[in-house]
Amino acid sequence: MIVMDGLSKHFGPVRAVDGLTLAVDKGEVLGFLGPNGAGKTTTMRMLAGFLEPSRGRAAICGFDVATESIAAKRRLGYLPEGAPLYGDMTCAAFLSFVAEIRGYRGAARRQRLAEIVDTVALGDVLERPIDTLSKGYKRRVGLAQAMLHDPPVLILDEPTDGLDPNQKHHVRELIRGMGKEKAIIVSTHILEEVESVCTRAVVIAQGRIAADGTAESLLARLPRHNAVRLVVPAGAADAAAMVLRDVATPQAVERLPAADGLVTFYVLAHEGAAPLAAVAHGLHAHSIEVDSLGVERGRLDDVFRALTAPEGARPEGTSPEEARPGRAGSGHA
C-alpha cells in the first residue's frame, strides 16, 4: 500500500533523507522512530506530496506521489506535524470544508461528518472556533480531517504529541482500531507507543534506516534482553557467583560492582531463553538470600539510544557492534 524505493531528499548539501526503501502493507501499523532531525517528517511530507523527492520514488496504493499526486492524495489521510488548522473556522465549518474537498455531497456529507465527529468525540466543540480549543481537541480535529474520507493509507506525524495520558490512550485506541484494514505510518518519540499500537517499528537515523522489525525483535538486539537479573546482599555475592557458575558459562555471567550493599548479576540468555528456572533452583538449593530476581526485557529507549546516539553517548551494556542490525535498511545499511 505504501512503497518507498530509494527515497531521498536533499536540502542543499544536507541529506535529510538518504535512500529509504520500505514497504508497508495493509494491516500494518508502522512506528516511525528517530531522533529530531533524523528525517521522519521530511519522509512523511514526501509521501503526502508536500515535498518532492530529490531522488527515488514513493507510491501510495500504486500511485506515484510525484507524477500521480492527486490520485495518491485521494487515498491518503495525512496529519501534518503540529496539526496545522484554519484557526478562525469553527470545527463544523472546517470539517465540512474538508468533506467538500474530499468529494462528499449532500446527505452523504452530513452522514459522514456525523460519523467522524462521533469517532473522535468532537460533538461538544463543533460550533467553537478552532483557535479557542485545547491542544487535545485541536489534535483530534486534525485526526478527524485525516480520517474523514476513510482512506486506505494513513500517515500521522506525531499524533499524540502534547496530549494528556487519557487523550493519548484514546488516540492509540483509534489507531489500533483502524490498523487492521489500513496501512498506517505513525511517527513518534514515545517508545511505549510503539509497543502498544505498532505491529512494526522502523528506526531511522541521519536519513537512513537503522533498524526494522517488531518491537520485540528490536529489544532482542540488546545484549541483556531476556537475561536473568539477580540482586543479592553483598555478603551472599560470592556464594551466588558459585551457583551461577554451575548454571551458565562464565562468559554469560556479568557481575556489577556492589552498590548500597547489594550486588547485581546478569545471566545472559542462551539462544534467546532466560535461564530463570535453573538460577532459581540453584539459589534455593544453596539457601542463598535473594533481594530480587527476574527476567530483564530491556527497554526500547536503550535500543533507540544505541541505534541513534552519537558515539560515546551510548548507554551501558550496548555497543554499536552489538546493537547494529544485521539486515538494516533492506540493503541500505
Add this chain to the structure above:
Amino acid sequence: MRSVAAIAKRELVAYFATPVAYVFIIIFLAVSAALTFYVGGFFERRQAALDTFFTFHPWLFLFLIPAVGMRLWAEERKTGTIELLTTMPVTTTAAVIGKFLAAWAFIAAALALTAPMWLTVNILGEPDNGVILASYVGSLLMAGAFLAITSCMSALTRNQVVAFILGATVCFLFTMSGVELVLETVRAIAPAAVVDAVASLSFLSHFSTITKGVIDLRDLVFFVSMIVFWLFATTIIVNARKGL
C-alpha cells in the same frame, strides 16, 4: 472545479470571520466618496457623470487591493496550513484560482456597495449609464489585475506586511508606467519601442480608455492576460516554495 468552489467559499467566509473585511469596506466607501466630492469636485462640475469617482480608483486600489490580497498565501505559510491545503487532492492551480476568486468577489461586493453614487447621479440628472457600467467593469478588471499581482507577492513570503509592501510596489510600477513623468525618464535612456512597451503596460492608460466609455477589446485582453499571467506565476511560486 468543485474544489475551486470549495476553496473560494472557505476563503470568502474567512474574510468575514474577522472585522478586517468590514473595516476595509468602510474605508473603501468613505475614501472613494471623499475623493469624489472633495478632490474631484463632483458638485462643482455640475455634470451627471461618475468619471470623477472612477478617476481615483487606480490610486485607491494601489493600497487597498494589496491589503485584501496580502494574506492569501502568506498566512497559509505562516500558520502551516499550506501543508494541509497542498496535501488535499486539489491541484495548486485550483487552490490559486479559488483563493483569487474569493478575494475578487469580496472586492466586487465592495464595488457594488458604491451603488448609491450611481443612484445619486441618476436622480440628479441623466448620466450615460453605458459609460458607468463600462467603468464598473473596467474597475473590477483592474482590481483583478492588482489582486493577481498581490497574490503572487503573497506567495513569496510568510510575512503579510512584506507581502503588502511588495504588492503595493509592483502595483505602483504598473500604475505609474503610463504617467508622462516616468515615460520621459524612460525615453531619455531607452529606444522608442521600449517606451511604447512600458506605456502599454500601464494600468492607468488602459483603465482611462474604458472609463471614457470606449470598451476596446485590447484593454479587456490586457487586464485578463495580466490576471492569467500573475496567477500562473503564483502557481509556480507556490509549487516551488511550499516546503520552504
